[in-house]
Amino acid sequence: MGALLGASLLSTEVFAVNCTGLPQWSSASTYTQGAKVQHTNRGYTAAYWTQNNNPTNFSGPWQQWIDNGVCDGVSSSTPSSVAPSSSSRPSSSSVAPSSIPSSSSVSSVSSNGGGVCPSFVAGTSYSQGAAVTNAGGVYTCQVPGWCSSTATWAYAPGTGSYWQQAWTAGGNCTGGSSSSVIKSSSSSSSVVKSSSSSSVVPSSVSSSSVPSSSSSSSVTPTTGKELVGYWENWHWPLEEMTSIPNYTVLNISFPRINADGSIFFSNDGGYQNNPTAQQIAAAKAQGKKVLLSIGGANATFVLNNQTQEDNFVNSFIAIKDQYGLDGIDIDTEKGLHTNPNAQINLTNPQYSADYLARAIKRFKARYGSSFLLTMAPETAHTIGANLSGNWLGQYNWGVYLPLINALRDDISWIQMQYYNTGSMPGKNGQFYNSATQDGLVAWTEALIEGYQIGSTGVSYLGLPSNKIIIGLPASTAPTAAGSGYTNPTVVKAAVRCLRSGDCGSGYKPAKTYPDLRGLMAWSTYEDYLTGYAFSNAVRACALNNQCN
Incomplete structure (x- = not known):
């Protein structure tokens, strides 16, 4: 974010509101976006889903309540938080861009x-x-x-x-x-x-260097299909988003996760290797979607109580609104715990998956249907539970499945990592290997059609094929993946099989899936190091169904 932000107090004029008929705020009540209450002689409007968040204490920037003013018809002066530069990290609920006037x-x-x-x-x-x-x-x-x-x-x-x-x-x-x-x-x-x-032109790029919407492969077509790339924030100099060709979606990876549940827009080492709001806006002007990905292989992401849930929600909202992000990607590989009964409890949360589901529901309530929600689970966390003995345990078998079930109407797409994995079962119970046509086809079929979750008696319900993306390494380099790089010819054959039924001599599903959403690559930087060889080879197949 550049310099970190601290807070100072300025006086802001707040005008009176008519509180006649407004109910008194109650800690026991649940309020959704737009609900109005009064509390301590002030009127408030809920910014999004909230419960037990006192409006007096939770009405600052990006918090649960909007302070509409005093109820008695007389204007009053109340402190409002704004943020000049500081060297100390702020709390997630009090940050505001220092360059923006109130x-x-x-x-x-x-x-x-x-x-x-x-x-x-x-x-x-x-x-x-x-x-x-x-x-x-x-x-x-x-x-x-x-x-x-x-x-x-x-x-x-x-x-x-x-x-x-x-x-x-x-x-x-x-x-x-x-x-x-x-x-x-x-x-x-x-x-x-x-x-x-x-200006939407990045400060580091002249206006003439930003590709025009009609002349560059960096411009995103609108086909209902996606080619997703993870944008790593630990490289310097930064990969300029507007210069990245082929990809329709960029997932910024990863913000720092704090012990209190909040996230901070830097990489895990604390360095400020992230795009500016103007650079993100320029990429979006090309038609790209830009999301923030949470987690990664090394970071533990755990929400164990209401305070941690609130901290996560407030800090993400602050980042999303300041930088104009399109949504969130959940890519946590550590810390996601769910009830052994394979169910999500939104009303009485006990596990981190419960609190995460509630947080995501709050994002969707705040931003509406345009808010993108994606996930990138490993094979063990999904299709690995398609076996009677595989549920939770050492490898957290199937841990994402209850979360996907609970959020299936909110999910934009799932991009399972078809790499760094051993053999895994398809829906038919047969085992398949990564980097093969049959593996890509059979695992995708399982994600679409669903299956029993271990021995829980609960079914993973599956997802429509337009919510499934195949996730692959962008190169053979060990920094891209330990295993699972798939030759683009094999990738295109698998997509052709799934969308049209033209499977050659390979495994053929019972159905075809013409609206399969597309492909994902880890990462755009690894792709860049090879001259974008991977995305150049698969782009037309992913986006335009040209898979021969």
Whole structure:
């Protein structure tokens, strides 16, 4: 994130609200996004799912409650947290970008020259350059992903806490031009900040070096299929996201996981090797999706109580909203524990898988259907449980399966790691090896069709084929994987078999899966080291079904 952030207090004007009829907040009640309550003579709105989070203590930036003001009809001055640079790491619930002015200290006054702009509607898909009206002003979208967000408290033009990261004041409306000034709360006025402060072009790349949407293989097609790449954050210099060809999805790997459940946007060694918000926005402008991947082979990710769940939720929201991420990828290989009965309990959580499922439900409630949820389990954590004696134990056999069952309607796709594994069973009970056509086909069939989870009496329900992606190493290098590199010719033969039934002499499933979602590679950096040989070879197959 660059320099870490600390907090200082400034006075912010909070106006009174009508609390007539609002229920008193109760620690025993569950509140969903938009629910309104009153507490200690103040009105609050739930930002997302919450229970037992006192609004007085949990109404700061990215927390469970939005403070609407006092209930008595008199304005009051209350402290609001903003964040200048500091050398100490902040708590996950009090961080705000230091470069963004508080929305409560400015208001926009605009004239559209007689033209007509549509009113801003949260959740609408806005393109770069789109002009809207909101709160009496005219605004132009600069970062489509944030302009289109449902998080009005953050990105509503002119009123959201961080609207200047997404919009610029002023714009051209149909039938006329527009001008705008920014007016401070003390009635002094100043010229609007230059739009260069919210440019989507990365500071390290000139505007001419960003590939245009019509001339570069870095531009992502829209086919309903995906080619996913993991973007490692422990290399320097950083791999420039806009220069990465072929991939439609980039998973930033990995943030640091703290013992209190929170995550911190650096790698596990604490170095700041991550893209900026502007670099992410530029990649998204090409059509790429950018997610944050949690876990990895070395980090332990455990949520054992409500406090840890809250810390994880609040810290992820802070990162997602500041950097404009599209979603989250769960790639934890250590610390995910589930009930031996193979069930997830959302109302009375006892295991880390329960708390993680609750956290993900909160993300989906906050951001809606556009929020991407993906997972990258190992074979042991999924198809390894397709045997009567394999459930939990030393290798955590099948540990992801209850989580997938509980979140199957929320999941965007699963990208199992078809590598670093021994022989594993298909749905038919036969064992197959990695890096083979039959292994890729049979394991994929099992993930789609489902099977019994060990001897639990519970079934893994399977997932639609458009929620399944085959995960593979991008090269033969040991840094890409210990084993399982698969020749692109074999990869294409397996995808052709699954999508069309053309399996040659290999194993043929009972069904075909024409909407199989695509392929994943670990990692974009390993691919880069070979001149993107892997993704160049499989891209047309993954995205356009050209698998011959």
